[in-house]
Amino acid sequence: MTRVDVAVVGSGPNGLAAAVTMARAGLSVHVHEQAATVGGGLRGATLFDSEVWHDLCAAVHPMAAASAFFREFDLAARGVVLLRPSIAYAHPLDGGAAAVAYHDLAATCDRLGPDGRRWQRLMGPLVRHSAGVTDFLLSGQRSLPDDLAAPLLLGPRILEHLLRANGMRTEPARALLTGVAAHAMGRLPSVAAGAIALLLGHLAHATGWPLPQGGSVRIAEALADDLRSHGGTVHTGHQVTDLAELDARVIMLDTTPRSLLALAGDRLPQRYRRALKRFHYGPAAAKVDFLVSEPIPWANPEVGGAGTVHLGGTRAETLTTENSAVRGVGGAEPFVLVVDPAVTDPGRAVGGRRPVWAYAHVPNGDARDPVPLITRRIEKYAPGFADTVIASRGVPATEYESYNPNYPGGDIGAGAVTLTQSVFRPVPAWNPYRTPLPGVYLCSASTPPGPSVHGMCGYLAARAALRAEFNVTTIPRLGPDDGAGPAQRR
Template sequence: MGTPADVVVVGSGPNGLSAAVTCARAGLSVVVLEGQPTVGGGARTLDLGLADGVVHDVCSAVHPMAWASPFFHAFDLHARGVELLTPEVSFAHPLPDDRAGIAYRDLDRTVEELGVDGPAWRALVGPLTHRPADVVRVALGDKRSVPPGLLPRGGRTAARFGLGMLEQGARASSRRFRGDVAPALLAGVAAHAITPLPSMAAAGTSLLLTALGHSGLGWPIPRGGSGAIVEALVADLRAHGGLVVTGHQVRAGAQLPPARGYLFDTTPRALVEILGDRIPTRSRRALQRFRYGGGAAKVDLVLRGPVPWTVPEVALAGTVHVGGTRAQVAEAEAAVAAGRHATHPMVLLSDPAVVDATREVGGLRPLWTYAHVPHGSDVDVTEAVLAQIERFAPGFRDLVVAARCVPAARMAEHNPNLVGGDIAAGATTLRQMVARPTARWDPYAVGLEGTYLCSASTPPGPGVHGMAGWFAARHLLREVFDVREAPDLAP
């Protein structure tokens, strides 16, 4: 393809599309190149052929970051017809002996249900819940500068967030809690980081997502699936003259059309493979040192009814963390980090039909699950996932109509950014929270003029928030096109 453009974006995940929209809104000609037959990267909704009319989210399914993201706030998903449906329960965590932790969107109700540990829960996450915008400014910033508007007003919230990370990351069992339900609830959220527990990185993930779970739209599910977010981005891009080309894999620099600026929604590894020695040696070596983390194997299911959880309130949740006690979650994550398959793996589950009736077709509904596994595992974990859910929902197997597993080793086949099944686009370590993907002051620049990395391997990291693309595009606009003001994104 030789079509010239002002800006070429490689990869059409949420970050690539947010970067493309930002540049197109600045009046530039933009071409997006996507190697897959469909756009969206980690936010696609597809018919996998498991049951007529039943569609599945192939990567992300639940979107607390979408409503919290400053990019999507400016873009205004609601005004573009994207309906984010809010479950009554943001997340749930079944436990042995017919018990469960229930994180309602309502903080007060959660505190009441936690009983003796309710006040401690409020003390830990309440201040963050009441000022979520301040937490978001810290967590979804570029990790190099003080976010605009944070100081002095939001400094206290930022300090609470940091102290909470220190406390939760420093020890396996917080002294705040007397029972085992609240620690398990936090551990389930921390496990999204796919890293040994406890750790600072996992604690930051847990506090951010828990705070969002009790504020705003909680942990919402887009009506119709995650693809609705992608459709809104693509529609706006095309309305401003942008071009999206699918089925165009870029493996070498010679396959790029001429342009003044390039934005790569790819892994550092792919960027180096494409541009090779065009990247200065020092920068190239730094990018090559970027570490990838533990893996996830995807198991998509079709059910003939809702999951029969032993604790009925779990069925109100759009997201369920299936891992048992805090100690059991930590044991499973430790096994993954050591390169072993856990006997009872940590399973993340989403049942979109809980809030979206359109996802149920002819009495059949999709069930979205991930199991944490060692990086690059080629094991089919369907049986392990079924067994783990059955522990807390007897009779679950009888409802399964169809199942499909994508082992961690094959996750990159439908999204090259998921190296070895690493859905976080890089190991979630304290160092790579800050120096991501390298220690450069500009984390999006790669040492080659007019070329920027904008994937989840850059700050602020994983999640459907579009922030990495927005940040990188604004760097490109300033440095290459002398556009100083951020383009208006409103409909």
């Protein structure tokens, strides 16, 4: 194989973001993906019906609309339509009640009644500084933010989240906020979960929680197309088992620390190997894909208009189930996220059949079949749902790693999201992407800023490698067909 400038292992959104950035700097880039198709958590398939498309991992993408990488990459200009539901997320409660987060902040506050003014005070300033807040939380946390208001707004709000659920007094508002915090898939309440609640919570009222028209794979296709248009090459169906297989000046690894240990073996210094072994993986996701005959029959019809639905019950119930999963205890009523993509993207429903996507938060390595667990959770708030199911496929946490090695034990975050590991991923270092091996970098969600489809781990790792390995100090432009050419090496 001809020596190349850059070899990227793994074609998830971070691997592709790194590859795109480096190819646009004028470097020769080869991506190696063990699966038959690119995308990692963006992949999809027709599981039961040749006409109905299912997202195999990620389905809803707040960060693809908000992150600095994707803002400049400009998905819309590449034909990727991000459809934003008018209700970003909903949280049903017992007795047919529900809390609803509209894209419209004022409508959300009106719906929350006595807590409406508190929600406005919490989210309003973040919405006004949304780009700054998002860029601060999705940065490497190694420099001052461009918008100094961002940390000043976030600090007291995170503290209040820890102490008083941000001052919310009614159960619907408390449950609504806690459901967003549960996206951290870790201990609740916590600093990390509070930051995620504020990031995702305010984005619901800013750039939204969109779904890509046609499925998440459209994002991966746009990234791969841009890479190829700038001379990059993608090798699918190729599993790299040793770094020695790659003849490249720089190697970018969209992998977990566990995989780095396997790929590098004894070449890593002992101290660094010990640090990687201490990297902690968090609770897991267990996934069910349903093929159904009609929209989910929610007891509260308004929930049916939401792009994402959180099934966690009250704030206290959500805290109990999430903290139990952290301790390795799997309950009968886990926290569940549900998406009916055709609510937002009607083209996903074909001939009266439609996909339903659902995750349950479970302990790492949980082997239980998630189909009955998740079906019961949905039935609790949507009686009759089981009667609409034509087919289903469950993926226990133990099997998720087979789908994607970046999900150890089913941890789709590629590492626990704690305060320490949010900043010091995978090890404490000023440059967390660079490994002790010459020219070898980590660019996965196991590095800052962590999980989600934002591309920032790959983008920041690529920028670090461009400076250190190729003396490229001008950041490559990412926009489509800007005609500017690659960055100049300096």
